[in-house]
Amino acid sequence: MTLRRLRLSGFKSFVDPADLVIERGLTGVVGPNGCGKSNLLEALRWTMGENSVKSLRGAGMDDVIFAGAETRPPRDFAEVAILAEDAAGDEVEIVRRIERGAGSAYRINGRDVRAKDVSLLFADAATGAHSPALVSQNRIGAVIAARPAERRAMLEDAAGISGLHIRRKDAEGKLRATETNLDRLGEMAQEQD
Ligand code: ATP
Numbered sequence: 001m002t003l004r005r006l007r008l009s010g011f012k013s014f015v016d017p018a019d020l021v022i023e024r025g026l027t028g029v030v031g032p033n034g035c036g037k038s039n040l041l042e043a044l045r046w047t048m049g050e051n052s053v054k055s056l057r058g059a060g061m062d063d064v065i066f067a068g069a070e071t072r073p074p075r076d077f078a079e080v081a082i083l084a085e086d087a088a089g090d091e092v093e094i095v096r097r098i099e100r101g102a103g104s105a106y107r108i109n110g111r112d113v114r115a116k117d118v119s120l121l122f123a124d125a126a127t128g129a130h131s132p133a134l135v136s137q138n139r140i141g142a143v144i145a146a147r148p149a150e151r152r153a154m155l156e157d158a159a160g161i162s163g164l165h166i167r168r169k170d171a172e173g174k175l176r177a178t179e180t181n182l183d184r185l186g187e188m189a190q191e192q193d
Pocket of ligand 1 (some may be wrong): 011012013031032033034035036037038039040063064065066067068
């Protein structure tokens with residue numbers, strides 16, 4: 001998957017709609033301290049499904065919404081769109097929106113989807129909120145200090161197979177539910193005999 005654009009509105013310091021075009025090759029974002037460079041990377045991770053408020057440097061998820069400034073009132077929602085190209089070269093748009101006090105919603109190509117669908121999309125493309133391709137501040141130290149199981153998870157993310165674990169967990173859950181239903185059916189059949 002190739003990222004092409006990032007559109008932000010009301011996300012952290014990006015109170016006005018902003019559009020970051022990611023050209024082929026290397027894109028650099030430069031600016032003075034505190035101008036919002038890290039917020040851009042966080043917007044990317046957040047849209048990919050990041051739900052750890054700590055790693056988004058907040059106390060609650062609503063902290064990603066513009067909190068107001070001396071001359072600007074706070075916003076009630078934040079929305080970020082990632083425009084990407086999939087392996088087949090088709091455009092895909094992933095949107096995450098959060099309303100103050102009401103939580104997040106996701107869309108892929110205009111269709112409402114679950115957070116899990118977004119995670120799976122990025123996991124299959126060997127990227128995502130926890131992908132080793134996204135290196136935020138302090139992350140290098142965290143990689144060095146990681147336990148073997150955590151390092152294995154990073155390698156699985158990089159290999160694009162972490163989506164299989166999510167699907168396996170789902171399938172195991174369904175299997176357990178079916179077994180419970182079968183047991184119940186067996187009991188009912190016995191009661192009828
Ligand atoms: P540095 O170079 O120091 O790492 P940076 O360019 O990466 O800085 P960020 O850390 O991305 O900057 O941005 C920090 C700015 O974002 C701060 O000015 C902070 O007040 C602002 N900010 C963060 N969350 C919000 C919010 N919810 N509402 C308004 N502004 C916010």
